[in-house]
Amino acid sequence: MNKLQDSALLKTSSFINGGWHSNESTFNVSNPATGAIVARVSNAYITETQLAVESAKSAFAAWSAKSANERATLLRKWFDLILENQDDLARILTLEQGKPLAEAKGEIGYGASFIDWFADEGKRIFGDTIPGPSSDKRIVVIKQPIGVVAAITPWNFPAAMIARKAAAALGAGCTFVVRPATQTPLSALAMAELSQRAGIPPGVFNVVVGEDARGMGKVLTQHPDVAKFTFTGSTAVGKTLIAQCASTVKKVSMELGGNAPFIVFDDADIDAAVKGALASKYRNAGQTCVCTNRILVQENIASQFTQKFVEAVANLTVGNGTDDGIDIGPMISAQACHDVNKLVNDSIAAGATAVLGGTYDDRGENFYQMTVLTNVTNDMPIAQNEIFGPVSPIITFKDEAEAIAMANDTIYGLAAYFYTRDIGRVWRVAEKLEFGMVGINEGIISNVAAPFGGVKQSGSGREGSKYGLDDYMEIKYLCIGGLDN
Numbered sequence: 001m002n003k004l005q006d007s008a009l010l011k012t013s014s015f016i017n018g019g020w021h022s023n024e025s026t027f028n029v030s031n032p033a034t035g036a037i038v039a040r041v042s043n044a045y046i047t048e049t050q051l052a053v054e055s056a057k058s059a060f061a062a063w064s065a066k067s068a069n070e071r072a073t074l075l076r077k078w079f080d081l082i083l084e085n086q087d088d089l090a091r092i093l094t095l096e097q098g099k100p101l102a103e104a105k106g107e108i109g110y111g112a113s114f115i116d117w118f119a120d121e122g123k124r125i126f127g128d129t130i131p132g133p134s135s136d137k138r139i140v141v142i143k144q145p146i147g148v149v150a151a152i153t154p155w156n157f158p159a160a161m162i163a164r165k166a167a168a169a170l171g172a173g174c175t176f177v178v179r180p181a182t183q184t185p186l187s188a189l190a191m192a193e194l195s196q197r198a199g200i201p202p203g204v205f206n207v208v209v210g211e212d213a214r215g216m217g218k219v220l221t222q223h224p225d226v227a228k229f230t231f232t233g234s235t236a237v238g239k240t241l242i243a244q245c246a247s248t249v250k251k252v253s254m255e256l257g258g259n260a261p262f263i264v265f266d267d268a269d270i271d272a273a274v275k276g277a278l279a280s281k282y283r284n285a286g287q288t289c290v291c292t293n294r295i296l297v298q299e300n301i302a303s304q305f306t307q308k309f310v311e312a313v314a315n316l317t318v319g320n321g322t323d324d325g326i327d328i329g330p331m332i333s334a335q336a337c338h339d340v341n342k343l344v345n346d347s348i349a350a351g352a353t354a355v356l357g358g359t360y361d362d363r364g365e366n367f368y369q370m371t372v373l374t375n376v377t378n379d380m381p382i383a384q385n386e387i388f389g390p391v392s393p394i395i396t397f398k399d400e401a402e403a404i405a406m407a408n409d410t411i412y413g414l415a416a417y418f419y420t421r422d423i424g425r426v427w428r429v430a431e432k433l434e435f436g437m438v439g440i441n442e443g444i445i446s447n448v449a450a451p452f453g454g455v456k457q458s459g460s461g462r463e464g465s466k467y468g469l470d471d472y473m474e475i476k477y478l479c480i481g482g483l484d485n
């Protein structure tokens with residue numbers, strides 16, 4: 001941390017109502033590449049979480065009453081400060097999460113782009129006028145901010161998953177409380193420090209950091225003053241949190257797990273497909289929700305694709321994310337490596353072949369070898385579960401119908417990818433894939449202008465784009481009568 005240009009960005013306690021709240025109890029944040037302790041963070045509990053919700057509730061009246069222009073000016077200051085401090089924020093992110101510095105810098109820029117976007121989008125919250133059912137009536141539709149928004153976010157994108165939610169919430173006129181993942185609280189707290197410097201009023205953006213996920217989660221999902229709950233994380237935890245939100249009938253949006261198929265048809269540009277698969281699979285050491293989980297290759301080009309793909313994967317440089325020239329950092333924890341290794345071993349026992357890697361990496365307990373498996377079938381555990389690690393199972397298919405059936409044979413529906421040069425196939429396959437986002441001849445699909453989100457058990461709601469504000473607004477209809485007199 002001594003390499004930070006602005007050491008005041010390293011905060012270690014919860015940010016509530018514009019102030020820093022610490023207590024005696026602490027937990028350690030460690031660098032996944034080395035195990036070294038990066039910071040000791042003050043442990044917030046239920047009481048602090050309740051306080052944060054109450055502050056957000058108090059701040060709502062004034063924040064929602066500001067004009068969209070006034071809110072945009074403050075959001076733009078926050079955006080500018082994030083970009084001015086991008087190098088420091090990236091370093092903090094790499095130290096707590098592990099991804100290479102260049103990738104961390106990219107995440108900071110990606111997250112900031114949502115603040116820029118929703119600063120403007122807040123000015124375009126348009127209503128409607130609708131012809132009334134009789135001549136003495138007019139119908140007017142207005143949109144209003146929903147109120148206090150509570151969020152829980154994961155460790156794999158410690159900054160961007162918060163920015164994507166907070167930007168839309170604040171742009172819409174809502175106030176916000178987030179509980180980041182225990183492993184990665186520092187990026188969230190640095191964002192809070194910059195929100196304060198930007199002049200965002202106390203209580204509008206609150207961050208509570210603590211190990212008590214269940215207790216704090218209950219406050220955020222059950223508190224009567226929370227109007228909307230938004231979660232990014234696993235499908236299993238998402239289901240629990242949806243159930244908890246039922247008691248107060250909160251509006252809910254869920255960005256959950258994925259199992260992305262990456263289909264390569266025999267008319268594809270194979271080099272482009274290799275490049276796309278590499279980017280989609282191995283970014284963040286395979287720990288993204290839109291990661292390629294299964295590579296489906298048409299059988300007559302399977303050996304050609306596999307050879308080129310294995311060569312490309314073997315060329316990736318793995319190491320400590322803060323070192324120069326690193327493509328891939330560690331996984332988040334030793335447990336995450338064990339989970340991936342079990343999926344690999346179970347698949348090998350069921351008939352798969354490791355043509356590259358296939359076990360732990362000797363760089364440390366959080367590193368797993370870049371792995372490619374062949375002879376995989378779609379019913380193997382590695383194909384049916386979210387791998388969340390640097391492993392590519394390759395499955396072959398005969399024709400388009402079989403590829404689509406295999407691709408859709410999963411409970412998840414977040415992202416899918418396919419490569420083809422046939423325009424008819426582009427439309428046919430895109431329309432039949434049961435996923436919220438489809439990359440066609442493209443392996444990197446996330447950007448601020450596009451609606452991000454899934455179908456099936458990958459969740460509900462959309463983040464980013466012109467649709468992203470809808471999750472933070474209520475529609476109100478005004479019936480104006482007595483106009484004939």
Ligand code: NAP
Binds near residue numbers: 182232414
């Ligand atoms: P996770 O285990 O579901 O945890 C996510 C967050 O939920 C963390 O902050 C965690 O806190 C908290 N949490 C866990 N159990 C809880 C409970 N009972 N009550 C309240 N909060 C609870 O997921 P993860 O392993 O961190 O993240 C990976 C998952 O996120 C993957 O499935 C990935 O696909 C998904 N994801 C989805 C998207 C998307 O946009 N669709 C984006 C990124 C990631 P602790 O840290 O304290 O455990």
